[in-house]
Amino acid sequence: MANLINLEAVSKSYGVKPLLDEVSLGVAEGDRIGVVGLNGGGKTTLLEVLAGIAEVDSGRVSRIRGLRLAVVTQRTELPAGTVRDAVLSHYSAEHEWAADSRVRSIVDGLGITALGLETSTANLSGGERRRVALAAALVGELDLIVLDEPTNHLDVEGVRWLADHLLARRAAFVVVTHDRWFLDTVCGRTWEVANGRVEQYEGGYADWIFARAERARLAASAEEKRRNLARKELAWLQRGAKARTSKPRYRIEAAEALIADVPDPRDSVELMSFARRRLGKTVLELENATLHAGDKPVLDDVTWRIGPGDRIGLVGVNGSGKTTLLKLLAGESVPESGKRIEGKTVRLAHLSQELEGLPGQLRVLEAVEEVAARVVLGKQELSASQLAEKLGFPAARQWTPVEDLSGGERRRLQLARLLMAEPNVLLLDEPTNDLDIDTLQQLEDLLDSWPGTLVVVSHDRYLVERVCDAVYALFGDGRITHLPGGIDEYLSRRSAATSVVAAPASAERRTSSAAEHRAAMKELGRLERRLDSLHKRETELHDQLAANATNPDKLVELNAELKSVLAEKDDVEARWLETSELVE
Template sequence: MLMSVSHLEKYNNLKCIAKDISFSIHEHDKIGLIGLNGAGKSTLLKILAGQEDYKGEIIKKKDIRINYLSQHPQFQPENTVLQQVYQEVGHDIAEYEILSILNRFQITHHHQPVGQLSGGQKKRVALAIALIKPCDLLLLDEPTNHLDHEMIEYLEKFLIKFNKALVMITHDRYFLERITKRMMELDYGQLYFYDANYSLYLEQKALREETQQNTQHKRKQFLKKELEWVRAGVQARTTKNKGRLQRFETLSQQEDVPVRQNLEMIDIASRLGHKTIVLHGVSHGYDSVLFEPFDYLLKRNERVGIIGINGSGKSTLLHIIARELQPTKGYVEYGETIRIGYFKQGHEDMDSQQKVIDYIQDEARYLQTRQGEFSAKQMCEKFLFDKDMQYTPIGRLSGGEKRRLYLLKVLMSAPNVLLLDEPTNDLDITTLQILEDYLDSFQGIIITVSHDRYFLDRLCDTLWVFNHQRIEIHNGGYSDYMLNAQPVQRKVKKAVKPQKERAVRLTYHEKKELQTLEETLPLLEQQLHELDEQLHHVSDFASIQALSCQRNQLEEDIETKSNRWLILLEKEEQSH
């Protein structure tokens, strides 16, 4: 066992984060920590990392090494990227390993001062540090934020193979499904445990809540009868009556199951006319071209997802459509009824001293909807900001709560075109599900930049894929795109499928392939060892970059051939 937590209690001001919770973390555990925004997930992770005070007892394994990825990393701005990494990980790790993983996360200017990096770049540097530094327990707070889909898939593969303990907060449901083996849900100060991945957790949670409600109903029915008995004036003279009264007191003091309030989305879109938005040869670039001229006519109620590597120009295109940036070539034509709501990354420039209600009323005091007119205060309540929270300074809100507040402000303008730039960042899964249901029924156009694969599959019917300065159009969601992008793999799968019906036996060609693989794999491993030796003896960046690329390619080749070797070996064993 790596860590034992007993009778943990934690309050932020009057808000209960943890109330007498106990749990343990074992070696090789892969745990997903989930809960509503503001429930205290990040605070609990900080407690485990030793960065937050608490009441209770935490016993850790002797000499345990803990790596922690904060939601908002803090670095020394005068350090270069490489200096910051070495300051965190020490000098026992070879420089080529550090440069390789930094390059994986598109941090290629290794001598750039950390203070010049964007928030997303700092998060990626912090993630690289957390992954490269040896540890027994890895704590990750929203690791997929600011990663493009290629980086996310790399991180997913890394964490699947990771053989140490892992606890992570993430809204990425594919991540939870494929990586985690246990789930911990923080809910109203209580912690619930599930030996399950995400899909099994959903089933077990529904069963738990149903059981809780049934138990509470029976308790209330019993208390109702007992209350009638107590009111009848029965004297506590006999031992039996005393015991009955004590049981009544005990049950009456039990807390009810909290009534869960869910985000309430209502239909707020303005009417959208027949003429929408047309992109005429839109292109943009700074020192070089970001994307070549792009033409597109947006259909009414169309759902477009935008994907591509970081820095390819996705957010730039949203800025252009939102009229916040002029394209270097081409122009955008708008229908007369177009009203754009632009939900940007982060939570824009919020005044931490401003009250929640004032922030919303700055946009509108009343909102006309198809369900009637709602005041700013009523809309705040529908977005889970009760009367007390409405007069709370924004600075006291969690990251997810700020994101939810920002979303409300965007919707208060009653847009019929929604531009969403990484809308899933920092939102809890429950809010995401409600948001997805709302977007399904939204009467207007939605264009979203997102690296959340589940969100893209759930929402989009068209993808704009940024690929080598070109914008390609693909029908369907993310999974459809990935299938179409790998036609060779699909053909291989179709070719081998009929063989499942035959008797398990290696063909002549498969026998030759197995023999070749057994001879080739040791040679590839030797090449990998030789590349590592070369990397130890070079210092210039160009050589390191070239050798690192060779090493990554060789590793992928070894992995592919090893998987094929295992399949053939298993088939050979079954034939005997």
């Protein structure tokens, strides 16, 4: 494979900080590369050097003649004019692009049609502008695609569409993203940018975590903190949603030795018991509630009860009303009819998408200590400084004035202040926005041992699958739908609904059959893993019932859980049979 771009001993600094220090690497035809690293560590700079947007201080950048390159960074600007001008300017007539199924797929898959082709780019929100810029980049015939955080502002369905689209193209791509599901799905190689260097790994996110865990195993005691996080993340990958890995078996066995004594990410039974003692029976309830977001129905005479210790992921397309529903749960709005009920012992914290109420005159540590000096999160007791460090503020950064923080840093500070108040109900609206992977792992580590009720709205399916026990969806029909099959079931339902709407486009359906077959195979694997888990839990419950034969209260609790497990098992088995027919 010929290299499309080569970097030879490239260095690049801004001020006194070297972001790239004599970096040598190359991008070959067909490469699928994910770029990871701490915020501010040089990821965007690397992309801009590759794309020719930023000049290097020293070294050499060479590109093949006639390279067809598209780049979308966080600084990409749209031209003045309409959405049509920005995305479809290469086509002189409507029928030219309308006859190209690939272009139609991009326009529909990124929601450009819904925005309106005649809409002025000046009237678009930040998220809409990013989607238009992404569509404009993808419609061309390309050798290399360079993308910086393309999954931001996409919902779960949009992230999956982008993954399928990139995998179906022949073009090479280099993508910076903190979306770990996306990394593992689309990337064959991973670059980690840190301390001016770029370390290269084969495989996606799972392989990178294996490599980090192995490297940490060999490191000195100063790396103990990082090693524990890598071990816990690796344990999740092995025991939870198993990700693919390209490592040889002997490498896998060496890494697995690291997690032989690592407990599950969280003890759900213990956390549930603790939450019930803190919260009692009533937490948050909606009774016969009706609610609209503009003219769109969010709830139509809905009754929904959220109990102590429930850990809920809430999904839906952009504009389906997730944020509106979260504000209702938080008590920041009232239903149009029906009522909201809040338990007497509830101490609620709501992480909204708006950055409000931060004391700009204080420094970071002072802003956290303003809430409390110490906090107990499950079994962890942390000082304000320790919590700030876990959320991405190293000791030196903790003395930065709040008014000098970036948007992402302000969001992390907002979350730190919420946690310092020791709430027992957490409502999180897109908590992963602007977080790098290391900070995401720290956040998940905190939530693993957090004993309370949790409702998360997020497009990051990895986070939802990691920290939540149940998934609910808004499909735009005025109901809140429980999805026993999680996000995979959500995507299957959305795909089925889209197929019904697009029934006349038979040619387009044929082109998607391969993707549907892959999705069905993946769904079969997920269902099989879930059946194994349910069977194991069923056996454990039978053993516990026998051991508690003289404890009536415990028997009632265990019997109720057993009924729930058996019901879900029947449902999963039925869906396994249905899915297996699709792959025959």
